[in-house]
Amino acid sequence: MPGFELFGEAERREVNDVLNSGVLMRYGFESQRLGHWKAKAMESELCGQLGVKHAQLLSSGTAAVTSALAVAGIGAGDEVIVPSFTFVASFEAVLMTGAAPVLVDVDDTLTMSPKAVMNAITSNTKAIMPVHMCGSMADLDALKSICHSHGLFLIEDACQAIGGKYKGLSLGTIGDMGCFSFDAVKTVTCGEGGAVVTNNDRFAELLDQYSDHGHDHLGSNRGTDDHPIIGYNFRISELNAAVGLAQTKRLPEFLKLQKEHYTILRSALTGISGLTFRRVPEGGEESCAFLNFFLPTVEVAREVIELFSEQAINDCFHYIDNNWHYINHWNHLKNGLSANGLNDSQKKGLARLSCQDFSQSNQWIGRNISCLIKVGWTKSEVEQRAATMATILRKVLT
Numbered sequence: 310m311p312g313f314e315l316f317g318e319a320e321r322r323e324v325n326d327v328l329n330s331g332v333l334m335r336y337g338f339e340s341q342r343l344g345h346w347k348a349k350a351m352e353s354e355l356c357g358q359l360g361v362k363h364a365q366l367l368s369s370g371t372a373a374v375t376s377a378l379a380v381a382g383i384g385a386g387d388e389v390i391v392p393s394f395t396f397v398a399s400f401e402a403v404l405m406t407g408a409a410p411v412l413v414d415v416d417d418t419l420t421m422s423p424k425a426v427m428n429a430i431t432s433n434t435k436a437i438m439p440v441h442m443c444g445s446m447a448d449l450d451a452l453k454s455i456c457h458s459h460g461l462f463l464i465e466d467a468c469q470a471i472g473g474k475y476k477g478l479s480l481g482t483i484g485d486m487g488c489f490s491f492d493a494v495k496t497v498t499c500g501e502g503g504a505v506v507t508n509n510d511r512f513a514e515l516l517d518q519y520s521d522h523g524h525d526h527l528g529s530n531r532g533t534d535d536h537p538i539i540g541y542n543f544r545i546s547e548l549n550a551a552v553g554l555a556q557t558k559r560l561p562e563f564l565k566l567q568k569e570h571y572t573i574l575r576s577a578l579t580g581i582s583g584l585t586f587r588r589v590p591e592g593g594e595e596s597c598a599f600l601n602f603f604l605p606t607v608e609v610a611r612e613v614i615e616l617f618s619e620q621a622i623n624d625c626f627h628y629i630d631n632n633w634h635y636i637n638h639w640n641h642l643k644n645g646l647s648a649n650g651l652n653d654s655q656k657k658g659l660a661r662l663s664c665q666d667f668s669q670s671n672q673w674i675g676r677n678i679s680c681l682i683k684v685g686w687t688k689s690e691v692e693q694r695a696a697t698m699a700t701i702l703r704k705v706l707t
């Protein structure tokens with residue numbers, strides 16, 4: 310998955326444009342910037358590649374999720390449904406808006422279970438935020454229909470699945486808004502960066518204002534801009550955007566390599582008895598950022614991970630024991646250990662997490678192994694890795 314593996318001349322050239330003009334800010338300075346608008350250029354590149362009307366580039370994926378929730382009007386007293394298996398950024402973003410995160414089980418797609426979502430809806434629910442974890446998607450038709458019948462927003466966290474598709478549409482462009490991260494370990498990197506994409510003109514306008522102190526960006530003088538709403542600073546710098554612009558142009562190349570490497574690994578593991586692959590919802594096309602499979606028990610998965618690492622297969626994850634991606638180790642969240650104060654509805658929501666039953670999630674996450682697909686591998690490296698993995702799995706499973 311990581312774009313940091315392939316980094317070179319194209320990225321350097323874009324960054325040098327910015328260094329040569331000396332304009333590091335994405336807005337203003339028109340007479341000095343020598344025609345370079347890296348953030349704007351990356352936004353239009355994203356729109357073109359993803360097939361979406363608007364993209365707002367931001368300082369991080371966390372900023373993207375926070376801004377998307379905020380411009381949907383979500384705040385104190387509201388609840389946002391997120392999956393138990395995600396990156397901590399999901400609940401962090403919900404908390405930053407003042408709303409309370411409600412965590413629900415995942416199923417064999419490794420994304421939120423529509424049934425669990427139905428059971429979690431209350432009169433305070435305002436949005437459902439599926440997270441397309443490890444390169445594949447939630448059952449978006451089921452979630453869309455729940456949102457439709459309950460009047461909820463659907464906000465996709467597609468940070469780990471850029472390039473994946475669902476029924477012909479790019480992930481991130483299907484809900485009301487979709488969020489991407491361009492941090493250092495994502496498919497495309499800016500160093501730090503993120504984006505919200507949407508086909509909704511009003512959300513696009515609000516995102517532009519919210520992420521830059523409320524500026525309406527209507528005039529040519531920032532000092533005399535009006536401020537229709539209270540905003541914050543979630544801007545990206547031109548330096549980061551320059552790197553991301555070069556990387557975004559290379560996205561098709563990254564996706565092609567991911568798919569090739571994924572296919573080699575998957576073929577080698579196909580047919581091993583006791584091993585099943587993650588379910589991809591009908592009509593879905595993975596981004597191939599990861600290859601995910603299930604083993605019969607959590608113990609077998611633990612054993613396999615250990616044998617993998619003895620053979621230097623180190624890019625596979627067993628998330629049940631992970632500090633950053635699964636509810637089990639989020640004691641800071643369950644105990645509400647926040648530096649800033651939390652409101653009563655947030656405190657109540659978090660208190661509920663400690664006694665909530667996540668046994669369904671444990672079943673899937675405990676038996677899952679998730680293998681990162683690197684784009685920097687040579688073909689013979691992938692083939693060798695595939696053979697080693699298959700040998701280990703066959704041995705353990707017979």
Ligand SMILES: *Cc1c(COP(=O)(O)O)cnc(C)c1O
Nearest residue numbers: 369370371396398468469490492
């Ligand atoms: C990386 C990631 C984020 C946050 O992105 P940052 O750019 O690191 O803030 C959010 N959600 C998911 C699922 C991620 O993987």
